[in-house]
Amino acid sequence: DAKTTQPPSMDCAEGRAANLPCNHSTISGNEYVYWYRQIHSQGPQYIIHGLKNNETNEMASLIITEDRKSSTLILPHATLRDTAVYYCMVANAGGTSYGKLTFGQGTILTVHP
Amino acid sequence: DADVTQTPRNRITKTGKRIMLECSQTKGHDRMYWYRQDPGLGLRLIYYSFDVKDINKGEISDGYSVSRQAQAKFSLSLESAIPNQTALYFCATSYAGGTREQFFGPGTRLTVL
Numbered sequence: 747d748a749k750t751t752q753p754p755s756m757d758c759a760e761g762r763a764a765n766l767p768c769n770h771s772t773i774s775g776n777e778y779v780y781w782y783r784q785i786h787s788q789g790p791q792y793i794i795h796g797l798k799n800n801e802t803n804e805m806a807s808l809i810i811t812e813d814r815k816s817s818t819l820i821l822p823h824a825t826l827r828d829t830a831v832y833y834c835m836v837a838n839a840g841g842t843s844y845g846k847l848t849f850g851q852g853t854i855l856t857v858h859p
Numbered sequence: 860d861a862d863v864t865q866t867p868r869n870r871i872t873k874t875g876k877r878i879m880l881e882c883s884q885t886k887g888h889d890r891m892y893w894y895r896q897d898p899g900l901g902l903r904l905i906y907y908s909f910d911v912k913d914i915n916k917g918e919i920s921d922g923y924s925v926s927r928q929a930q931a932k933f934s935l936s937l938e939s940a941i942p943n944q945t946a947l948y949f950c951a952t953s954y955a956g957g958t959r960e961q962f963f964g965p966g967t968r969l970t971v972l
Contacts, residue, residue, distance in 0.1 A: 782961075789863075789949050789963025790902065833901060846917075847961060849894075849901035 750834045755854040758828075764821040766853050768834030771815040778837055779810060780847060781819045783830040790833065790849075793819065824857045831855075862886045863964035865950050871970045872940050880935045880967050882950030891933040892951040892961065893917075893925060895944075902949060908933055909955065940971040 751769040758764040770779060781793040794801055794808045796817070801808040807820040821828055833852040863884045872878050882891065889910050894902040894917075904917030906925040914925055922944060926934045937944055947968050951961040 787947060787966060787968075789951070789965055790961075791963070792960040795960070846892075846904060846907065849903070851899075851901050 749848075750836060750850055752832075752834050752850065752853045754851065755856070758821075758824045758855060758857050760826060760857055760859050761823055764819075764824040764828065764855055764857070766819040766821075766832050766834075766855065767816065768819070769816045770834070770836050773814050773836050774838075776838060779808065779814075779817050780835045780837055781806070781808065782833045782835070782847075782849075783828075784833070784852070785827075785830040793832075824855075826857050826859065829855060829857045863950060863952055863962055865948075865964040865967050867967060868965065869968045871972065873972050874941055876940050876971075878937045878940055878969070880937075880948055880950075880969070882933045882935070882964060884931050884950075884952045884962075884964075886952055886962060887930075888952035888962070889930065889955040890953045891927065892953075893923075893933065893935045894949045894951065895919065895946040896949065896966075897946050905935065905948075937969075937971075940969075942971045945969060945971045 778795050778797050780795040782790040784790045794806050796808045810817045831852040831854050833849050835847050866881045892907045893905040896902045903919050905923050908914045908927045911927050924936045947966050949966050950964040953961045
């Protein structure tokens with residue numbers, strides 16, 4: 747599986763957009779980009795995923811570069827409740843690794859009042 | 860009621876004891892997973908099961924065993940607990956198809972003295 751690189755920590759002011767980058771330069775053609783977050787010691791929560799097109803849902807937007815070597819998760823209006831560890835992962839679309847996620851250390855996002 | 864439940868939520872045990880962590884889900888998913896998380900680190904996959912008859916080792920399966928008693932139940936056992944198995948354990952489920960989104964339980968905090 748391809749590996750991802752994320753900054754260890756980021757800060758954001760409440761109400762502003764939080765832009766979390768992720769590098770996945772060795773991603774292969776059938777691998778998706780996934781984002782999860784973990785608030786304190788709760789179970790991780792799915793945020794969004796994409797293959798090559800930009801995606802948006804009620805929680806966030808995912809911008810994937812044309813060469814798919816990097817992506818950015820955007821929380822448009824960050825709140826204090828968005829303070830969490832954000833994990834960027836890539837996962838194979840098929841075969842026995844289907845559905846397996848490899849969690850790295852993620853980015854600690856701290857939203858300040 | 861929660862879709863993915865884990866019991867117990869907290870457990871303190873002694874070295875050498877056998878312990879079982881249980882996971883139940885009401886989401887009707889085929890796939891279930893066990894992860895462990897050590898302080899400051901991401902989640903690591905212990906075992907995963909794609910259906911009742913299909914169980915696979917993850918990246919850190921040594922010292923652990925699992926049982927998929929039914930589609931809805933997936934148990935993790937530590938046959939002879941040791942202190943370095945002290946960690947936060949998460950169960951997760953996912954559809955066989957679809958988005959591959961994983962749904963996590965609340966976690967079990969295990970301490971081995």
